Amino acid sequence: MTIASIVARGRARHLRLMQDTVSIVRTAEVWNQATGAYVPSSIPIYTGPVRLVAWRGNEEHAAEAEVAVIRYRLALPADGSLPAIQRRDVATVTASLDPALVGVVLVLTEPELGSTSSALRWVAEIVS
Numbered sequence: 249m250t251i252a253s254i255v256a257r258g259r260a261r262h263l264r265l266m267q268d269t270v271s272i273v274r275t276a277e278v279w280n281q282a283t284g285a286y287v288p289s290s291i292p293i294y295t296g297p298v299r300l301v302a303w304r305g306n307e308e309h310a311a312e313a314e315v316a317v318i319r320y321r322l323a324l325p326a327d328g329s330l331p332a333i334q335r336r337d338v339a340t341v342t343a344s345l346d347p348a349l350v351g352v353v354l355v356l357t358e359p360e361l362g363s364t365s366s367a368l369r370w371v372a373e374i375v376s
Contacts, residue, residue, distance in 0.1 A: 251364065258366035259326045266297035266323065266367075269343040272333060272356075290338075293331055299323040300341065300349060303371065318374045320354055323367035330368060333359075339372060 272294040277286040303319040322339060324330055333356060341352045354372035 255364050255366070258364075262299070262323065262366040263297065263325055263327070266299045266325065267345050268298050268300050268341060268349065269296065270298045270322070270339040270354075271295045271342050272337050272339045274334065274337045293333060293337055294324070295342070297325065298339070299367065300344065319357075320372050320374070321360075322354070322356070322370045322372050324370070326365055326368045333368075333370065335359075 271292070273290040274293050275288050275290055278289040279285075280287045299322070301321045301323070303321045324333070335356060335358065337356045339354045339356060341349045341354070344350050352374060354374055356370045356372045358371045360369040360371065
């Protein structure tokens with residue numbers, strides 16, 4: 249048994265835990281020839297399974313206002329099929345075992361990388 253085979257088995261098992269679904273998009277400025285201006289456009293990046301885990305919440309200050317920041321950890325398949333996900337991409341929960349999560353919009357803030365990880369993990373947050 250090799251490390252690679254153990255990691256592959258862990259990734260397959262983790263995939264079974266991914267019972268929620270998200271749609272991830274990237275916002276980019278696209279030139280509109282008709283208006284002669286840049287306009288925001290959402291570029292689809294990924295739609296598929298994910299495991300959502302509430303991670304932590306903090307009270308933070310922004311421009312003299314107290315803001316509740318709730319963070320989640322998103323675990324995505326680590327099978328090499330995902331396109332490159334970037335900071336500030338936006339994930340919308342489209343299906344979940346927890347109906348309260350459907351429709352939640354999360355901004356991806358930082359990856360948690362590891363060569364033997366069973367999933368591609370991202371920290372994401374909702375600001376309320």
